[in-house]
Amino acid sequence: MLPPWTETMQYIRKSPKRAPVEVLRAAAARGRPVVQPRCGVGGHDEMRTLLTTLERRARPGILTITIDSFTRLKQFRTAAQTLQREPADLNGYPLVTHGWRRGRELNESVDAPIEVRHGSPDPRELFAVSLASGFTSFEGGGIDYNLPYSKDVSLTRSLAAWAQVDRLCGLLAEEGVIVDRELFGTLTAVLVPPSVSLAVCVLEARAASLAGVRCLSIAYPQGGEVHQDIAALRSIPVLARRYLPENVEIFPVLHEFMGVFPADPDVADALILYGGLTARLGGAAKVINKTNQEARGIPDAQANVAGIRTAALACTDLLDFVRVDEATVEEETYWLQREVAELVEPVLAAPDLAAAIVDAFADGRLDIPFSASVHARSEVIPKRDATGAIRYLNPGRLPFSRPTLRRNEQCLRVDRASLSRRLIDEIRSDINFFLHAERRFQADRATVECPGPANTGPGAAASSGGVR
Amino acid sequence: MSSRKTQRTVIIGVARSDAHAVANHLIAMRLREAGFCVVNLGVCTPLEDFADALVAHPDAEAVLIGSLNGHAYEDLRDLPALRAAGRLHCPLIVGGNLSVGSHKDGDERERLLSLGVDHILDEADQIPLLLDLLHAARATPLTGV
Numbered sequence: 001m002l003p004p005w006t007e008t009m010q011y012i013r014k015s016p017k018r019a020p021v022e023v024l025r026a027a028a029a030r031g032r033p034v035v036q037p038r039c040g041v042g043g044h045d046e047m048r049t050l051l052t053t054l055e056r057r058a059r060p061g062i063l064t065i066t067i068d069s070f071t072r073l074k075q076f077r078t079a080a081q082t083l084q085r086e087p088a089d090l091n092g093y094p095l096v097t098h099g100w101r102r103g104r105e106l107n108e109s110v111d112a113p114i115e116v117r118h119g120s121p122d123p124r125e126l127f128a129v130s131l132a133s134g135f136t137s138f139e140g141g142g143i144d145y146n147l148p149y150s151k152d153v154s155l156t157r158s159l160a161a162w163a164q165v166d167r168l169c170g171l172l173a174e175e176g177v178i179v180d181r182e183l184f185g186t187l188t189a190v191l192v193p194p195s196v197s198l199a200v201c202v203l204e205a206r207a208a209s210l211a212g213v214r215c216l217s218i219a220y221p222q223g224g225e226v227h228q229d230i231a232a233l234r235s236i237p238v239l240a241r242r243y244l245p246e247n248v249e250i251f252p253v254l255h256e257f258m259g260v261f262p263a264d265p266d267v268a269d270a271l272i273l274y275g276g277l278t279a280r281l282g283g284a285a286k287v288i289n290k291t292n293q294e295a296r297g298i299p300d301a302q303a304n305v306a307g308i309r310t311a312a313l314a315c316t317d318l319l320d321f322v323r324v325d326e327a328t329v330e331e332e333t334y335w336l337q338r339e340v341a342e343l344v345e346p347v348l349a350a351p352d353l354a355a356a357i358v359d360a361f362a363d364g365r366l367d368i369p370f371s372a373s374v375h376a377r378s379e380v381i382p383k384r385d386a387t388g389a390i391r392y393l394n395p396g397r398l399p400f401s402r403p404t405l406r407r408n409e410q411c412l413r414v415d416r417a418s419l420s421r422r423l424i425d426e427i428r429s430d431i432n433f434f435l436h437a438e439r440r441f442q443a444d445r446a447t448v449e450c451p452g453p454a455n456t457g458p459g460a461a462a463s464s465g466g467v468r
Numbered sequence: 469m470s471s472r473k474t475q476r477t478v479i480i481g482v483a484r485s486d487a488h489a490v491a492n493h494l495i496a497m498r499l500r501e502a503g504f505c506v507v508n509l510g511v512c513t514p515l516e517d518f519a520d521a522l523v524a525h526p527d528a529e530a531v532l533i534g535s536l537n538g539h540a541y542e543d544l545r546d547l548p549a550l551r552a553a554g555r556l557h558c559p560l561i562v563g564g565n566l567s568v569g570s571h572k573d574g575d576e577r578e579r580l581l582s583l584g585v586d587h588i589l590d591e592a593d594q595i596p597l598l599l600d601l602l603h604a605a606r607a608t609p610l611t612g613v
Binding site: 151188190369370371372373374378381423424425427428431 | 487489490493494495497498501510511512592593
């Protein structure tokens with residue numbers, strides 16, 4: 001049983017903790033992103049220990065409760081059974097099963113505000129329990145928590161479920177309680193073209209703001225090419241001014257690289273630092289860190305502490321001397337915003353936004369690559385260009401103008417005839433972008449460790465051919 | 469290849485317990501480029517759905533099932549029962565990571581073949597070649613390929 005609405009409102013209002021929106025405002029004003037880890041385990045005591053450990057040892061600006069996949073799919077009974085049998089078998093914290101009293105206990109066990117992160121196409125029960133627990137930051141949207149996660153939930157259904165959450169946020173805002181609603185532009189996390197990510201978020205943000213949401217975090221996934229990533233992050237406030245009402249606060253968020261992560265801890269740490277730096281240069285208010293155990297699965301607390309600290313280091317003034325080529329960023333920005341306009345403007349022009357989104361995905365005028373859902377066509381084929389930036393090799397049925405198509409073509413400069421035979425390998429290689437960096441690093445390290453022919457170790461033969 | 473008079477059809481999808489979408493999309497792409505009509509059932513597809521798709525597309529040359537999570541055998545367990553019921557009578561090709569973790573590669577192959585899987589592929593790039601071989605064998609049944 002949930003507590004009465006008035007009791008929940010009172011609990012949230014009387015909380016001595018800083019609200020997520022206040023932490024984000026302060027970060028935006030400072031021009032330095034706060035760092036937030038992902039973390040969630042099945043058992044209650046284990047979850048509390050994890051949160052307090054991360055806070056004590058790494059001081060992240062915002063903490064997370066990641067929800068298990070049974071709860072995401074509303075299989076609350078299975079979540080409860082698994083919790084009773086073996087909590088370690090759950091891949092997150094089953095908040096609905098534990099209930100709001102334990103949620104409040106977690107909320108009160110740390111100073112940092114807590115966001116609930118999950119992946120549910122219909123989050124209504126989870127949102128109710130989150131709110132009763134005092135959590136006023138909640139991730140997801142009707143497109144971004146459906147298409148990457150569920151095979152066959154209609155967009156009509158997921159958009160309607162999320163609209164209810166957003167309307168409730170609107171009511172809360174009228175009573176002075178601001179819920180930070182984060183949109184998951186990361187989508188399938190594999191070679192997501194930046195304009196697809198931003199277009200989906202713009203549409204969800206418009207739907208949310210029409211429902212009354214007053215605070216939106218728009219998350220963009222680090223693609224790996226720094227100019228493109230900075231252009232995308234800096235475009236978020238511009239797109240918000242263009243397409244969203246003035247009374248909505250917008251915070252750009254960077255998700256550190258979500259694709260195939262290097263297993264070598266040194267290279268992984270470098271990538272984590274790179275992500276933090278990209279977030280700061282792009283003007284993000286928040287960065288979600290990775291850990292150097294990413295390649296092996298869910299990280300332990302120790303690795304998460306290190307990941308938070310490494311990302312935070314990139315956001316200090318230590319690296320303020322770093323500059324990027326602003327002309328390249330400007331060029332990227334122009335084309336990126338143009339692509340987003342071509343994707344969202346026809347949809348925004350329709351009288352019923354939700355219906356227009358559903359129709360556009362059915363027709364392929366909106367699309368995401370590598371969708372798990374049958375409700376996106378996935379006709380879009382992304383490809384990295386020579387710089388590593390993500391382009392459209394095949395735009396599917398996206399309604400791009402001739403200049404946009406030409407620009408993508410020019411950036412890629414591929415010989416399509418020979419590519420078609422190697423397509424799978426080429427795209428697989430693009431997906432493994434940072435493994436190539438790892439391989440180069442390891443080759444260099446082998447060279448340094450085994451410098452001459454006098455060395456008879458196992459690396460000697462390889463290094464003699466590898467000296468540059 | 470697309471100049472053929474009738475387009476060749478294949479049914480593809482990912483095994484029931486497996487949600488890996490990327491390889492599935494890449495294979496669909498590759499086969500479409502090669503001129504096939506691809507009926508893609510996507511991730512988490514039970515064997516029953518493949519059988520239904522074959523009823524809807526009786527001209528399909530083959531059913532290709534991907535499995536990347538090491539549960540191929542469990543996911544295909546119903547194959548003998550379906551075949552006994554007169555369903556899924558079409559070359560069945562399985563590929564992916566069949567031997568994740570502690571499974572022994574050879575054992576896993578034997579187990580899948582014993583269920584009635586017709587072909588097992590290690591590399592997605594081999595798919596068009598195998599389909600062409602099967603196609604040629606069917607067109608000229610006497611040549612022992």
